[in-house]
Amino acid sequence: MKARVLSGVQPTGNLHIGNYLGALKNWVKIQYDYESIFCIVDLHAITAYQKPEELRSNIHQLAALFIASGIDPKHSSILAQSSVPGHSELAWMFTCVTPLGWLERMTQFKAKSEGQEIIGDGILQYPVLMAADILLYQAKIVPVGDDQRQHLELTRDIAQRFNSLYGETFVIPETKLPLVGARVMGLDDPTAKMSKSATGAGHAIALLDDPSAIRKKIMRATTDSNPTVNFGNAGPGVVNLLSIHQAFTEWTDGQMRTHFEGMRYGDLKKTVAEAVVEGLAPIQAKYKEITADPGYVPSILKEGAARVSPIAQETVELTKKRMGLYSLA
Numbered sequence: 001m002k003a004r005v006l007s008g009v010q011p012t013g014n015l016h017i018g019n020y021l022g023a024l025k026n027w028v029k030i031q032y033d034y035e036s037i038f039c040i041v042d043l044h045a046i047t048a049y050q051k052p053e054e055l056r057s058n059i060h061q062l063a064a065l066f067i068a069s070g071i072d073p074k075h076s077s078i079l080a081q082s083s084v085p086g087h088s089e090l091a092w093m094f095t096c097v098t099p100l101g102w103l104e105r106m107t108q109f110k111a112k113s114e115g116q117e118i119i120g121d122g123i124l125q126y127p128v129l130m131a132a133d134i135l136l137y138q139a140k141i142v143p144v145g146d147d148q149r150q151h152l153e154l155t156r157d158i159a160q161r162f163n164s165l166y167g168e169t170f171v172i173p174e175t176k177l178p179l180v181g182a183r184v185m186g187l188d189d190p191t192a193k194m195s196k197s198a199t200g201a202g203h204a205i206a207l208l209d210d211p212s213a214i215r216k217k218i219m220r221a222t223t224d225s226n227p228t229v230n231f232g233n234a235g236p237g238v239v240n241l242l243s244i245h246q247a248f249t250e251w252t253d254g255q256m257r258t259h260f261e262g263m264r265y266g267d268l269k270k271t272v273a274e275a276v277v278e279g280l281a282p283i284q285a286k287y288k289e290i291t292a293d294p295g296y297v298p299s300i301l302k303e304g305a306a307r308v309s310p311i312a313q314e315t316v317e318l319t320k321k322r323m324g325l326y327s328l329a
């Protein structure tokens, strides 16, 4: 039996090239080597208020983007997290074995709760639900961007704690980061991670941005006061542009250096913009095709949930049994 891969994306805001290069592109590459499960984590999304209609349409849009990016729904299961109840069930059981201190120490919890008058309990529990997503399917490999590393460490800690309290139950998962593109930075501010929630018009490139918007954003990207590319002394904005290019084209370090060393920033930006436009064109074309049939995406989400449900049920039953919870089975 093939080992399992699991990963997820929140259906909030517009999917951007950071999500694509940090996660989706890697999923597409490895999907056939594993039994692959890709979740649209709507239960995570509601840790911040979402307009119900918008959330529902974001779920469909995200599923279409998964497929447009190259996830093969015949092989890989694509599902909305809330359609498989095991995610929530396991999350509660994990809440009961997770020390509060572990959650309060998470950097994303600290960042999201800073300066807030009211902090939803969901923000604190967020990584416990994420551990449930992964361990529910006994996933061995979790391909994510760099910002999820700490959440994966916590997942391993929860699995280990559960195993030591109740006996060997969960596979300990491994984090798989891409070699290039694990942390794409904002174009307007290369010291901050490119993020769906940042509002600046020149901050992120969405997967569905048209070529002229892509070119405009990249031409305006922050660089530094040097006139040309110097690999020995490049500022974070230039490093970011180079790694976006390398992640899209998959050029070697040698090819990158030969092509870009000494290039003027204007030409660097033009070259990067064309690589991004070219890299996104097939995704945008496929997206159009997929969404032309409004029944297609819902049918994929239904099929995905049905395919993984038996695995989820088996894990929930096993976990309940280990903990001594009551089972009708």
Ligand code: TYM
Binding pocket: 006, 007, 008, 009, 010, 011, 018, 019, 020, 021, 022, 023, 041, 044, 129, 130, 133, 134, 142, 143, 144, 145, 146, 147, 148, 151, 181, 182, 183, 184, 185, 193, 194, 195
């Ligand atoms: P989310 O929705 O914030 O991001 C989805 C994926 O995109 C990656 N990513 C980035 N990679 C490179 N550069 C960036 N600027 C960048 N921004 C985001 C993320 O690392 C992620 O891989 N908690 C998760 C969703 C989740 C999940 C899971 C992931 C829920 N359950 C189980 C894996 C396994 C999140 O908020 O991702």
